[in-house]
Amino acid sequence: MRANTATKLGDETGWGKRHGIWSDRLSGFARLCEERAAEADEASHLSPAVTTALREAGILVAPLPPDHAGQGLLQSSQWLLLHEALRAFGAADLSIGRLFEGHCNAIELVRRYGTSRQFEDLAAGIRRGAMTGVWGADGNKPLCIKRHEGRWQLEGGKILASGSGFLLKPLVTASSEEGQRIVLLDLEGEDARIDLSRWTPQGMRSSATGSVDLSGIVIGDDNLIGEPGDFMRQPYFSGGAWRFCAVHLGAIERLVDLFIAQLRARRRDEDPYQLQRVATCITAARSTAYWTKAAARHLALSSHDAESCVALSNLTRGVTERAALDVMEVIQRGIGLASFMRPGPIERISRDLRTYLRQPVPDLAMADAARFALAAEVPVRDMWTADAN
Ligand SMILES: Cc1cc2nc3c(=O)[nH]c(=O)nc-3n(C[C@H](O)[C@H](O)[C@H](O)COP(=O)(O)OP(=O)(O)OC[C@H]3O[C@@H](n4cnc5c(N)ncnc54)[C@H](O)[C@@H]3O)c2cc1C
Incomplete structure (x- = not known):
């Protein structure tokens, strides 16, 4: 009888056998998350062992295509592989599942709507250990792009932003004169912008779903992903x-x-x-x-x-x-x-x-x-x- 998340993963669909080493790494990572979930909940942040393993076990790079050192989880043909990874992380620790889901969503948006240069840059950042995600929710000061002294800059912020203080390369949505834009940011060294004081929910404490003040960040064409309206493009x-x-x-x-x-x-x-x-x-x-x-x-x-x-x-x-x-x-x-x-x-x-x-x-x-x-x-x-x- 299966005892834990890790064994369940490979057995369930047989893809464990097909994806050998990756499957072992994924199972090991899920087991670690499960073991550390109570500690993360208590501390309201991910265990350092988990954040290290996210990088070292190849979890962050897994959604990237194989020619970018990933497992190609986002390729259409690999829908089951992605499904099983998300399912395994959800079983292990929902906060990790939330963060990984956002990471996949952001990579997919840049792959789909960004230039190949933008995708290369994001992939390189991820290979260096950066996590991404999508911050779309607006609070009292919705994020917008304004012209200021001849440059474009952000005004306002985001709320309900998972991985606040942890995600180094989030995608945010921002309104502009042309419509809603997707903006790729680099928040390395920008911890002062993060406010976790209002993240006081019953659960999902370690998802660090905080508020972020992005006012004053100057952006250029390299930051803008796709065309106005791409974020909500269906399906x-x-x-x-x-x-x-x-x-x-x-x-x-x-x-x-x-x-x-x-x-x-x-x-x-x-x-x-x-x-x-x-x-x-x-x-x-x-x-x-x-x-x-x-x-x-x-x-x-x-x-x-x-x-x-x-x-x-x-x-x-x-x-x-x-x-x-x-x-x-x-x-x-x-x-x-x-x-x-x-x-x-x-x-x-x-x-x-x-x-x-x-x-x-x-x-x-x-x-x-x-x-x-x-x-x-x-x-x-x-x-x-x-x-x-
Ligand atoms: C753990 C966690 C992490 C998250 N992380 C992120 C993140 O990283 N990035 C991000 O962008 N967001 C994030 N979110 C926010 C999430 O995407 C949703 O915006 C949020 O959870 C909406 O919750 P809500 O119940 O307040 O939704 P609502 O949409 O406000 O729904 C509440 C109720 O109001 C009803 N309702 C909604 N609109 C109307 C209306 N106009 N008229 C009448 N009734 C209405 C709904 O049907 C529902 O019954 C996160 C949320 C959670 C819980």
């Missing part, structure tokens, strides 16, 4: 939501494993109500996995069909959120008070998952998916014939 903007769902999936599965282990340890595994709960949890977890894989595969292979990619990813968000909430409720009732006790992993993972589940406009995502179905005028079974039937 990639909404369709990419499957990635955070895959991270959530890892945590859901980990909770179910912990629940089963608890029932066994307390010899409560024959009770018919508990059996019913286990079945409920397993169906929720497995169903989520089918959806996240379908959404990932559909975006990778059918991106020309933008609306259907977006709709499938939006529905996957709803399925994943429902499954996570159901599993957490069932486990709380099945284990009782012990599931609220610190420093138990069930308490911490549930706290992290409940926090990280809060993603932008969940109602709109479901409403848009419903509109897609209404407009499609085909039977449900034919809506995603290639991938999800």
Whole structure:
């Protein structure tokens, strides 16, 4: 029987065998994250051992193409490899999963919309150990690009910026006269701009999701990625939501494993109500996995069909959120008070998952998916014939 995240990774799909050394490194890294997750939660920052391993185990470079020393995780043909990495990190520590997901998102944006020179520069920075991410959320002072003494400079800042103080090369969105722009920054030595004092959530404490004041930073053409409006271009903007769902999936599965282990340890595994709960949890977890894989595969292979990619990813968000909430409720009732006790992993993972589940406009995502179905005028079974039937 599989005991932990690391063994689960290779066994699940067989890709462990196909990707040998990378798989071993990934499994080792996930195991380390899992071991250090409680300490990171307590300290509200990642363990130094984890940040070192992020670089040394080749995790940061993995999304880069092979000719840039990576594993090509972002190539369409490798959608399952990326799915499994996100799932493994979600199982190990949701904060790491969040940061790695943002890292992948940023690399993909620069690869898709940036010049080859911009991509080369980012890849070189990542090979030197820099992590990237995407900071899109605006607070009271939305980030904008203004003309100042003949130069372009940033005014305002970002909120809910994961990896604040840790990400050296974040992408930020900023409004300009031409529309919304993507700006690639170098924040080395800019720690004074970071404010983590308002990051006081129940969970995801070590994701360091702070506020950043970017006023006064001078930018040039090298900083501007793509054209105005590229950031929200579909299907990639909404369709990419499957990635955070895959991270959530890892945590859901980990909770179910912990629940089963608890029932066994307390010899409560024959009770018919508990059996019913286990079945409920397993169906929720497995169903989520089918959806996240379908959404990932559909975006990778059918991106020309933008609306259907977006709709499938939006529905996957709803399925994943429902499954996570159901599993957490069932486990709380099945284990009782012990599931609220610190420093138990069930308490911490549930706290992290409940926090990280809060993603932008969940109602709109479901409403848009419903509109897609209404407009499609085909039977449900034919809506995603290639991938999800
Ligand atoms: C751990 C963590 C890390 C994060 N890291 C990053 C990061 O690195 N970069 C980044 O850009 N963001 C980040 N975010 C922010 C994230 O992308 C979302 O912006 C944020 O989580 C939105 O949460 P919310 O529940 O407040 O969403 P909301 O969208 O405000 O939703 C709250 C509720 O309001 C409803 N609602 C929304 N809009 C309307 C409306 N106009 N009218 C009526 N109802 C409405 C929604 O459907 C929902 O029911 C992070 C969030 C978390 C939890």
